[in-house]
Structures are given as structure tokens and as C-alpha cells.
Amino acid sequence: xxxxATAELRLNRYREALGSLKCGVACxxxxxxxxxxxxxxxxxxxxxxxxxxxxxxxxxxxxxxxKGDGNTCFGQGNYGHAILFYTRALYxxxxxxxxxxxxxxxxxxxxxxxxALAAEAQADAAASAELDPRWAKPLVRAGQAAIMLDxxxxxxxxxxxxxERDEHYKNACDGVGSCLRLIREWETTAASKRWGRFYAxxxxxxxxxxxxxxxxxxxxxxGVPEWCKSLSSSFFRDDVLMLAGNLADSLPxxxxxxxxxxxxxxxxxxxxxNHDLWVRRATLSSIIKGxxxxxxxxxxxxSIAKLLEILQLCDELGVETAPAEVAAGVFVVPMFSWYSRDxxxxxxxxxxxxxxxxxxxxxxxxxxxxxxxxxxxxxxxFFMKMNTPALFATLKAKANFEQFTDEKAVVITMxxxxxxxxxxxxxxxxxxxxxxxxxxxDEQIRSLGASAHVYxxxxxxxxxxxxxxxxxxxxxxGSTEKHRPNMAPFCIFDRGxxxx
Numbered sequence: 001x002x003x004x005a006t007a008e009l010r011l012n013r014y015r016e017a018l019g020s021l022k023c024g025v026a027c028x029x030x031x032x033x034x035x036x037x038x039x040x041x042x043x044x045x046x047x048x049x050x051x052x053x054x055x056x057x058x059x060x061x062x063x064x065x066x067k068g069d070g071n072t073c074f075g076q077g078n079y080g081h082a083i084l085f086y087t088r089a090l091y092x093x094x095x096x097x098x099x100x101x102x103x104x105x106x107x108x109x110x111x112x113x114x115x116a117l118a119a120e121a122q123a124d125a126a127a128s129a130e131l132d133p134r135w136a137k138p139l140v141r142a143g144q145a146a147i148m149l150d151x152x153x154x155x156x157x158x159x160x161x162x163x164e165r166d167e168h169y170k171n172a173c174d175g176v177g178s179c180l181r182l183i184r185e186w187e188t189t190a191a192s193k194r195w196g197r198f199y200a201x202x203x204x205x206x207x208x209x210x211x212x213x214x215x216x217x218x219x220x221x222x223g224v225p226e227w228c229k230s231l232s233s234s235f236f237r238d239d240v241l242m243l244a245g246n247l248a249d250s251l252p253x254x255x256x257x258x259x260x261x262x263x264x265x266x267x268x269x270x271x272x273x274n275h276d277l278w279v280r281r282a283t284l285s286s287i288i289k290g291x292x293x294x295x296x297x298x299x300x301x302x303s304i305a306k307l308l309e310i311l312q313l314c315d316e317l318g319v320e321t322a323p324a325e326v327a328a329g330v331f332v333v334p335m336f337s338w339y340s341r342d343x344x345x346x347x348x349x350x351x352x353x354x355x356x357x358x359x360x361x362x363x364x365x366x367x368x369x370x371x372x373x374x375x376x377x378x379x380x381x382f383f384m385k386m387n388t389p390a391l392f393a394t395l396k397a398k399a400n401f402e403q404f405t406d407e408k409a410v411v412i413t414m415x416x417x418x419x420x421x422x423x424x425x426x427x428x429x430x431x432x433x434x435x436x437x438x439x440x441x442d443e444q445i446r447s448l449g450a451s452a453h454v455y456x457x458x459x460x461x462x463x464x465x466x467x468x469x470x471x472x473x474x475x476x477x478g479s480t481e482k483h484r485p486n487m488a489p490f491c492i493f494d495r496g497x498x499x500x
Contacts (some may be wrong), residue, residue, distance in 0.1 A: 002032055014046045025080035033080065034120050035085055044088040059092040067104060074107060079114035086111065092359040102131035106491050113141060118148035129161075143175045152188045153308040155179055157184040160301040160371060176371055180304070184386045186322075190315060194322040198393065201267075202325045206496040208238065209327035211412060212265075212489035215244035215456030216273070216476040219257035224477060227487065228260045240326050241265040241489060242334070245273025245416030246455035249280060249367075250294045251309055258319050267326060268319045271334045272310050273416040273456055274435075277303040278367035302369040323390045329401045329409040330493065333394050333448065336383040337415040337441055338376060344421045344433035352427045362431030380438045387444055394448055412492060413445040414454040423472060424461025446470065452492050452499075463490050464499070471498065 001024030008017035021043060024036050047055070055062050070085035086108040093101050105128035112121035122145035128138035139162035146155035159175030166172060182188050186195075218224055241261060247270075248254040254276060262268055264403040281297040281390065292293040300306045316323050365376075372378030418425070418437030425436050436457055445453050452471040460476040464471060475490035477483065492499050 001027065002035055002039070005036070005043075009039060009042055012046075014043055014050065014052075017043050018047065022081065022084060026078075027080070033083065033115065033117060037083075040084055041091050044091040047183060048091070059095040063096060063100075065288050067107075068211040070104075070107060070111075074111055074114075077114070077370070079111040082111040083108055083115075098131045099135075102128040102135060102138065102291060105131070106135075106141060109138065109141045109145070111142055113148075115150065118145040121145040122149065122154075125158075134165060136162040136169045136172055139165065140169070140171045140175060141352070143172075143179075147178075150189050151432070152179055152182050152190070153305075153312060155307050156183070156308060157301055160305060163371075164301060167259075175197065180371070183304070183308070184382060186386075186389045190312065191322075194315065194320070197320065198322070198324050198397070200324065201327055204327045205407040206327045206330055206410075208237050208495065209330060209493065210239040210491055210495060211242060211330075211493035212236070213241060213242050213244065213327065213334065213414075213473045213475045213492050214477070214489045215242070215416070215454070215474065216246040216459050217248075217257060217380065217476050218275070218477060218479055219248040220250070220253045221480045223480065223483070225256070225260070227310070227477070228257065228264075231261075231264045233264055233491075236264045236266075236489070238266050240267045240269065240332060242332060242414045242454045242492075243270040244272050244414050244454050246275045246456055247273070249275050249278050251306070251313065252294060252444055254310065254318070255313055258314070258317050262317055263317060267324075269324070269334045269414065270314060270319050270321060270333050271414055271416050271428060272307060274339075274365050274368065276310060276471050277306050278365070279303055279306050279369055280367045304371055323394050325397060325401075329398075329405070331394050331398060331406055331409060331411045331452050333390055333411060333413045333445075333450075335387045335390060335413055335415045335441065335444065337438055338380040339417050340380045340438045340440075341377065341434045343418070343437045343439055344425075349433055353433070362429075362434070364432070364435045382436070383425045384440055384444065391444060391448060396497070398449070409449075410493065410498065411448045411450045412426050412452045412454065413448060413450045415441055415445075416456045416457040417441065418455055418457060419445060419453065420467060420472070422467065423455070423458065423465070423474070425458050426460045473499075 001020050005017045005020035005024060008020060021036055021040055025033060030293050049281060050056055055065055065293055066085040066089035070082045073082035073085060086104050089104050105124045107123035109121045112124060122142050125138045125142035125145060139158045143155045143158035146158060156179040159172055159179060162169060162172035163176055247257045279296045279300050281295045300309060311321055321334055323331060370376060370379050398411060401409050419442040426432060450470060452473060454473045456476060458474060459476045459482055461474060463475050464473050475493050
């Protein structure tokens, strides 16, 4: 029908061409339907110029006629004919109000969805959303199309933006919820691929493996890029680096940091910190300070959207965010985390902080935005549940290893936030204790029988500390005023043995 309609148009037989196009769009499961759209537009142009007697003469009349016919076909489930009528109406888009064009495009997107033509549906829905920035429905349709295309990152962004436009729109809220479940359970194609390197190094000798720890690099601070570049490209080339978060505020700087560090080490495991998940925009304060701030709020609706961008960036660069066996029986387990407000008990606050500061509340992470009803109080629960697949996979692999050898498995876990309230924090900052850790994380790492745990966030205290038989490692770079002499990655596993 495509070829026949093309020939009829070239022969100026426009009514016959329209008939062929109607037959073409009605073909079940036609993947060539998008190729018919230019022909439908060309046919409508010709019929309008010839004052076709079967439709009104005026553009406004034809728009209303074809919109109505399209809606009727859509309601009957005749999506192919609905697309034909909507396309004929859109030929006259110059005569439409922006909201009217948005409605027609959104309806055509719905018809494309009905035929499982996801790419075409997403394009129409996105165009509709731009034309009417207050209408949520086209963004929901864009989200549905993205799910069909197996692009959960795009789907989440569309659904979240739709919910911003109309927080009571059920389809938008349900879409956000379904995406969050897929992310939390690692049930996306991108997440599945991250597990592909779990056993890549299982034959590698422990004796040839070194694992280093680093956190809170703050790559956008003065002097840090130069320090990262100065690391030896030969000394670490067969080694593993565990990066415990807070690399950079913006995605471009994060890419730069990971690219530089990836060029130094064989494998890098990374978990995002609170600064990494900021979604910033330029403010009067940042302009006065002369800060170069990328406006990420235009592209990312919240911190989950930023997280998905970061995970995609890591996939592109070969930086790992899932657990893996980096040598025979040696497991590195990056774990996602966020802080809970009750992490530090009230008694310890009164003991360690001044009496005046013990009950102080402060605001940190103003650039963090969560899609959860209770914000940060739900975020730590989300991330702990997100760790469940990693825990199960590591426990199973560890048991399999120990079943066939006398050697004990070595498990090294990593979070950005603190896992115990008796680890050092800077008590001179009033209210900081509400933003530093999550008690439940320690239960998770101990359930694995971890030999060592790497963490970030605190930027204070010793590099290594043993508590209840578990070694805690905190090797930070920190902001410029916290830089120390002889800063370097800290070796926690050296050719078969944990650091003493």
C-alpha cells in the first residue's frame, strides 16, 4: 500500500492515493506506518488545494472534521485510521492554537501506543508536552512509550515531570511508582548488564590483586583535578579502586573525575554521595561568589533522575556500581545509602556536642529533591532495599566459593554514609549528626560477614578503625581546607592480605 500510494500521488490521483493510505494504515502490526505519514501529509495538501468536496474548504473546518474523525476512530480502537485523520489535521497546524496542536499530537501519540509504535509515540508526546507546559497527559504517554523502548531512565523523567505538572494525576503517580520499583529491584536491562562482570575476575589470583580506598574527592575543588592526574598510570594499572562518593556536584565534573581515575586503575567501584546527587541551578549567591554552576534542574527533575544519569555515565565509562568478585574469593560490594535522622542517639548528641547545639536543627543538601512522600526519611529505606539483590548475590557467590576450598572468602563493602554512630564525625558543626549515616547499613554489611568496610562523608578521623571485629576505612580528600600532606589512595587489600 505504501508503494501504491506513492505511485498514485505521482500520477496526481489523490483520491485513489487516500484510499490506498487508508488501507495501509489499517494493516495489522504495520511497522511501516511511520513511512506513510509524509504521504498522508502530501495527500492532504493536494486535496486541500483542489478543494476536495468530501471535506470542508476551510483549514479550520478541516481541522475540526479530522480531529473529530480521529477521536471517533481512537475510541473504537481503530488506531491506524485515527493516525491518518490526526495527521491530516496536523497538516494545518499553522492555523491551530498551541493547545489544540498539543491535543492532536498527544492523541496521535496515544494511537501510536495502541499500535506499539513506541518511538513515534514518544516523539509526538514530547512535542505535545513542549507546546502545552501545564498539561501532564502527553508526558505520561511519553513515559509509556519509553517503557516500551526499555528506557526506564527516560520513562522516570517523563512520569516525574508529569507529576510535577499535576500531582494528583493518577497515571503519573503510578508511573513514578512503577519506575521506582524497577530501579529498586534492578529489573531493568541496564541494571542487568551491570551484573555481567560479577565473575569476570574469579580466576584472578589473590596474590596479584590490590584494592585501594578513596572518598570525598570533591573534584571541583581547587587543586584536586591536578592531584588526580598526578596519580601514577603504571603503579595502579592492575589494581582496584573503591570510590566512596562525593566526587563532584555536577554531572560534567563527575564525568571528568571518573574518566581521569579510570585511566589509572584496572577496575573502579563507585557509590554516589550526597553532593553527587545534588540537582543545582545558578542562584544570586553563586553568581556573587563567582561559582560556575551548571543548571541541572532544566534536565533533571529530581535526585533519582540524577542518580539514573550517574548510573548511565558509569556504564559508559566502565565504572562499576554492582558487586563483583575481583579475585578468587575476594568480593567488592558497593552499597547505596542515605542518612536517617535518628542515626545518632540523643544521649550521644548531648555527650559529644555542646549543650546549646545538641538539639540544633540545620538545613543541609538544599539541592537534594526526592520523589518520596517523606523525602529523605524515605530515601534511606529505598536505598537499603536497593541493596538487597547485591546482598543475596554476594552471599550466594561467597557460599559457593567456600564450599569448594579451604580458603575463607574476603568481602569488602562500601557505602558513602556512615554505618555506626560511634565513628568519628565533626561535632563542631551543629546539626550535622542528622545528615551523616544510617544505622541499618551496619546490619547489612555484617550479614555478609564483611572483612572490611569503606565509607565516606565524615572527612574527619583516622583512616582505619576496628569496631566489633570489623575494619572501617575512611580515606578522604575533602574540601580544600581539609587537604592533608601526602594524600594518596589507601591500600586495604594487598596481594592476598587485608591491610594490618
